[in-house]
Amino acid sequence: MMNDMSRRQFGAVVVGSTAAAALAACTPFGAASSTRGVGLTVIVVGAGVAGLAAARDLYRSGAEVIVLEARDRIGGRTATIVREGFALDLGASWIHGLDGNPVTELVNDAGLGLIETDVESAIGFDAATADGVLDDAALARAGARLDAAVEAGYETEVDQPLQRVVDAAASGASASEARLIRYLAASAIENEYAGPLSELSAWWFDEAGGYDGGDAMIEGGYAQVPEVLADELDVRLGAVVTAVSWGDDGVLVQTASESFEADAVIMTVPLGVLQSGAIAVDPPLPEAQQAAIAGLGMGVLNKVFMLFDEVFWDDSVDWIGIVPPDGLDPWVDWVTVGRADDVPVLLGFAAGDLGRSVDAMSDEQVVASALATLRSAYPSAPEPIEVLVTRWGADEFARGSYSFAAVGSDPEMRDDLAAGVGERLHLAGEATSREHPSTVHGALLSGRRAAENVLGDLGS
Numbered sequence: 001m002m003n004d005m006s007r008r009q010f011g012a013v014v015v016g017s018t019a020a021a022a023l024a025a026c027t028p029f030g031a032a033s034s035t036r037g038v039g040l041t042v043i044v045v046g047a048g049v050a051g052l053a054a055a056r057d058l059y060r061s062g063a064e065v066i067v068l069e070a071r072d073r074i075g076g077r078t079a080t081i082v083r084e085g086f087a088l089d090l091g092a093s094w095i096h097g098l099d100g101n102p103v104t105e106l107v108n109d110a111g112l113g114l115i116e117t118d119v120e121s122a123i124g125f126d127a128a129t130a131d132g133v134l135d136d137a138a139l140a141r142a143g144a145r146l147d148a149a150v151e152a153g154y155e156t157e158v159d160q161p162l163q164r165v166v167d168a169a170a171s172g173a174s175a176s177e178a179r180l181i182r183y184l185a186a187s188a189i190e191n192e193y194a195g196p197l198s199e200l201s202a203w204w205f206d207e208a209g210g211y212d213g214g215d216a217m218i219e220g221g222y223a224q225v226p227e228v229l230a231d232e233l234d235v236r237l238g239a240v241v242t243a244v245s246w247g248d249d250g251v252l253v254q255t256a257s258e259s260f261e262a263d264a265v266i267m268t269v270p271l272g273v274l275q276s277g278a279i280a281v282d283p284p285l286p287e288a289q290q291a292a293i294a295g296l297g298m299g300v301l302n303k304v305f306m307l308f309d310e311v312f313w314d315d316s317v318d319w320i321g322i323v324p325p326d327g328l329d330p331w332v333d334w335v336t337v338g339r340a341d342d343v344p345v346l347l348g349f350a351a352g353d354l355g356r357s358v359d360a361m362s363d364e365q366v367v368a369s370a371l372a373t374l375r376s377a378y379p380s381a382p383e384p385i386e387v388l389v390t391r392w393g394a395d396e397f398a399r400g401s402y403s404f405a406a407v408g409s410d411p412e413m414r415d416d417l418a419a420g421v422g423e424r425l426h427l428a429g430e431a432t433s434r435e436h437p438s439t440v441h442g443a444l445l446s447g448r449r450a451a452e453n454v455l456g457d458l459g460s
């Protein structure tokens with residue numbers, strides 16, 4: 001249906017120096033017109049993958065859409081820096097599970113190249129063994145103990161932090177096996193789910209689904225995904241949304257200097273931003289959504305990229321695992337990210353408590369901490385010639401890396417977030433995806449779902 005010109009003006013924004021001035025000058029939900037297809041006007045808050053996916057579907061369906069993004073770039077938690085032709089992904093690196101993954105489809109359609117990596121392509125170090133190499137058989141025994149404790153953790157009457165599960169696995173094990181159990185927990189649990197063991201739910205931490213088919217990085221960097229999604233969209237950068245009001249007739253979205261009226265709003269800001277209360281919502285979100293925002297956890301996974309003069313590590317593998325010697329920080333996972341391009345770069349991960357401490361550490365402190373553990377495997381590792389450290393927890397527009405299932409939460413909380421508030425206010429973003437939280441594909445699908453809901457509610 002072509003626009004009947006009966007809807008309110010969209011984005012005919014009132015510019016004022018303060019939010020109050022903007023509000024005073026803006027007639028909330030006043031009548032004017034949308035100029036596109038279905039006569040529907042939508043504000044999307046956040047130009048990450050969820051927001052851009054929602055905006056793209058709405059725009060293609062004929063709605064008029066403005067995306068308000070606080071940063072001076074799009075992409076949110078997908079961010080790429082290119083140094084001398086080499087792409088460093090500061091946020092998401094991998095398409096996890098290539099088969100049937102909507103990100104794979106998008107990347108293929110855009111003609112982007114993939115760099116497949118394999119977790120089986122790995123070498124492990126343990127300074128406690130005679131030859132310094134990780135003992136695979138001992139690791140398998142430690143893994144079996146941890147698996148059994150995790151299984152038992154699903155069955156308890158009351159949920160508990162995963163730390164207790166890991167402690168139960170380690171109790172009764174030999175000292176060397178207990179070290180391997182803690183190594184596995186840091187690598188396979190904390191580095192995967194980002195939350196600290198002391199906060200992750202033993203019942204729900206690994207509840208989400210996934211795709212088959214191995215993992216791949218994107219040649220040239222992940223930031224190309226949001227760029228593809230943003231094509232043709234009206235994205236306003238530097239637009240920090242401070243307040244959202246909603247009612248039966250429409251919504252009013254405010255930044256410090258502007259107010260936007262529309263039929264509906266889709267908020268895609270990260271869970272950490274919702275938790276911070278940085279955006280005032282009026283009337284407040286219903287109880288179920290507030291409980292979900294408070295109940296789910298926001299984890300921190302940080303990265304350190306270290307550029308060296310030359311490769312000193314085993315460059316025939318994708319992954320290097322290091323069992324941290326006592327007293328050293330658990331920089332347990334390293335990726336030889338420069339392999340495909342022949343660049344001597346290593347990427348190390350810090351999650352859980354270590355991830356959060358990196359937020360407050362200087363680059364020098366991070367290098368000292370990471371290098372100490374790396375040198376337990378490669379004693380002659382030199383100082384890096386360049387270093388790049390992420391601090392996602394300290395980033396005011398992320399306030400963490402991705403959501404996790406905290407003790408006391410349950411997966412239905414994500415459905416509560418996804419449900420929307422009436423017809424006018426919708427939430428999207430990785431934390432609202434019950435099936436694929438904490439991922440780019442979850443964000444993408446959540447944005448598509450929110451767009452579909454808006455069109456279903458208001459589109460005809």
Ligand SMILES: Cc1cc2nc3c(=O)[nH]c(=O)nc-3n(C[C@H](O)[C@H](O)[C@H](O)COP(=O)(O)OP(=O)(O)OC[C@H]3O[C@@H](n4cnc5c(N)ncnc54)[C@H](O)[C@@H]3O)c2cc1C
Nearest residue numbers: 046048049050070076077092093094241429430439440443
């Ligand atoms: C270090 C790290 C590694 C990761 N690795 C992977 C991986 O390998 N594979 C994978 O699938 N996923 C990975 N993830 C997770 C993935 O990046 C996220 O799940 C996904 O990008 C989230 O997209 P989103 O659209 O939900 O949120 P975001 O990308 O965070 O988008 C939300 C947007 O809202 C904006 N915003 C915030 N506040 C305001 C405001 N007040 N006003 C206006 N705009 C605002 C933000 O700037 C941001 O652009 C990783 C994340 C991190 C941090």
